Amino acid sequence: MIIDAYDSLLKDQALQQHLLPDMVIRFGPMPVSKxxxxxxxxxxxxxxxxxxxxxxxxNPRT
Incomplete structure (x- = not known):
């Protein structure tokens, strides 16, 4: 599944608790979404x- 409206979704605290992907694949630099x-x-x-x-x-964590 691809989610491209993540900024709006992640502003909903209740929904945030249920969103936990197996993996995040990012193309390009880190978005400026707080x-x-x-x-x-x-x-x-x-x-x-x-x-x-x-x-x-x-790997962004290495």
């Missing part, structure tokens, strides 16, 4: 994969 940044910080156990503009893969 709700997303706080949610990712809170759920550090969720695996993240980042695909950079130069088509390289990285």
């Amino acid at each position: 709700p997303l940044f706080k949610w990712l910080e809170k759920h550090a156990e969720v695996k993240q994969i980042v695909v950079d503009a130069d088509c390289s893969l990285s």
